[in-house]
Amino acid sequence: MADPPHRRRAHVRSSDLERYAGLFAQRTQVMRSSAMRDLMAVTARPDVISLAGGLPDTSTFPPQTFAAQMTRIAQESAAEALQYGPTEGFRETVDCIVEVMGAEGMLPDPEDVIVTTGGQQAIDLLCKTLIDPGDAVICEAPTYPGAIPVFCSYQADTIQIECDGDGMRIEELEAALERLDGEGRRPKFVYSVPTFQNPAGVTMSLERRRRLVELARSRELILVEDNPYGLLRFGGESMPPLYQLDGGDFVIYIGTFSKILSPGIRLGWAVAPPPVMEKVVLGKQASDLCTSTLTQYFVREYFAAGRWREYVSSVSEIYRERRDAMLEALEQHFPPQATWTEPQGGLFVWATLPEYIDTGDLLAKALRKDVAFVPGQSAYVDDRGRNSMRLNFSAGGEDEIREGIRRIGRVIAEQVELYGALTNPAASSAPAPAKESDMDSPGLPRPGAAGSKRVGGDVLPFRKAEGE
Amino acid sequence: MKVAVLKGGRSLERSVSLRSGARVEDALERLGHEVLPLEADGALVRRLAEERPDVAFVAMHGLGGEDGTAQELLEILGVPFTGPSVAACVRCIDKSLSKHDLRAAGIPTPDWFAFNETAFRELGAADALGGLEERLGFPLVVKPSRGGSALGVKFAKSQSDVPAALVSAFSYDDRVVLERFVDGRELAVSVLGGEPLPIVEAILRAGDSYDFEARYEIGRTSFICPAQLGDAEATAVTEAAVAAYDTLGCSGFSRVDLILADDGPQILEVNAIPGLTDTSLLPQAAEAAGMSFERLVERIVDLALMAAAR
8 A cells, every 4th residue: 555645734825824923822922933043953963063052961871771660660560651640740759859859958848749841841830820911020130041931921021130150139139129119010920040050050149048038038929949950069069949948938949850860751840839839730731731651650760779869970070070171161262351150060151252242143153163052142031141152061072062162262252353453453463452341341240350250169250249 | 857955054044944945845746846855965966966856946045055156066067956047146145246236237225335354354444434424324234245134234323333243244254244224115026037026015013123033933024015115116116126136147036125215226135045935025926926836936947947958
């Protein structure tokens, strides 16, 4: 018998497009596919060194372990593992979650936990539960680029609070809250990645954590703590999660197995007070009924073997070496006008360039040299961040990282030199030194302040607030 | 007939090209042709030599595909191809080159200066920038000389915006064009085998400028085709567009982008291989002329074969 004809999408005419355009919900107007996405399509070429992704390294996960556990599931629990499961997730999965959170000093009530399809779904469900169009949401500047489309698709009014090396600046947050008060508005929540932030790589100081939690209590404000990277620490002292400091009254917590085990299993979770949880469960039911049963069985088996901490330490060690390689390469290949963070964990370094460099355009130039990064603008809802970039160090090997940074350094140096020639033509035969005014621009440390790039611990590519 | 569809490549408009290519492949299949999808990569020439297609449909945009490179290879291989010749592609892709040709032929195009990066790095061209106010006025448009989409196009509101805009534009090409900003209606005239198709007008949602994103996203820009123009205006626009097409030596099909200002049309650029995606203007114009996408594709292929037979 002949194969059935290959089903092809019917031809779309522009009049059809007009018809669809009339059908689209209002929120699609703010779900912007970006030029960046088209540029990013080029980064998928195999010859491109990509420091753009946020991929954990899954290559060191032992295939034998994977095979043995999946085999056991097939042999012992095939029917159950292939069946639907409860919307909240299996109790056994929740036990694993409680164990993971316990490793960072948190003691959630298992009843408060819902297993989600990745941490991303937890963000989506919380927005679905809490956001009406026009509601204010507060997050860091820069913030997790993947949270922005979620906020946008629920038509939130997203307000971003500047970060520095100690995380979100609480004074600015207070000022924003005052401003909202004045307008008779109350933000639905404050979203934060306090530890090894994506994209900036910075960690909120203990003092700010305490202030933030106090603020939440006094104002009855919900904090959404997204903590995918907390266990990937390779330097400095561990920091209590906001959830631990608050005890779970005003903090909704989001966690994930993506960075400590595998993003492919799509398992994350949220911990929320019962009234919120009730709505979140209803929301999840509507979205996808339940999280993958099969991968929950896998996690259960994996945790039963009792070696998950060992694995986390081993990947953390790999990431530490890669971070070191990246920081060394940055020191060597980035021009003196650039600054960057020195994360003590996580997956990302955030670099800030002179103001006149648009990293979106720089990416086009970098792609010609077969290297990619994430332009900083994708971490902002407004026009900020145009001169910054996110660099990932978890996905590639050390040599690749060094070569990638070397190539990016070259294209930046070319732009710095060109700008010098454009603004100071007399000196154009020699590379122009950075002008004072460039160094004094917002987002960059002042010349001489804290020895420009390096400050111990989490470093400051951002302005330090006066008096902080 | 065996038709190769060349798509992808290394250009920044790669994903647009993949969408154009997929749509063309669809249409060719429905027309009953044997379709050979070819990703423009290191194996391209070998595959073409092995497969010996009757004709190649070049669905590539930007550098590598729209600049004569792919066309040159197809000429060497003796494979007839769609769209303009090598020479026309070379002229169209480079705005500073095409603007000179247009102006020499008396076709209106906004005043401009073009600079190489070397001019700034080695000849102190920055000293010449002081005269911009007087010569072009502000705001002015800074754009990479080569490149099809709006990537790297910046508006400089004043002299102080110019250096950063130049740095951005030079990210895409080593030559940039500084062009007088002309206010007016944004129009596109697609020309098919020397004949103009109905004029398309791009109208932006309030507050947007017609950038890369607006160009490829449904709902950001509305297009009106045929554009609502008076007879005299429409004639002036069409004549200017066809004259630009002819002057640059285009054949097969191309799209002429222009601004209709108070004092008449001003040609911005000619796209040798305009987009053929769901949101592209050429297919919309063809449809307004009563021509389905299949018929458009067939006509483009026929034009290529006719040109090769001459």
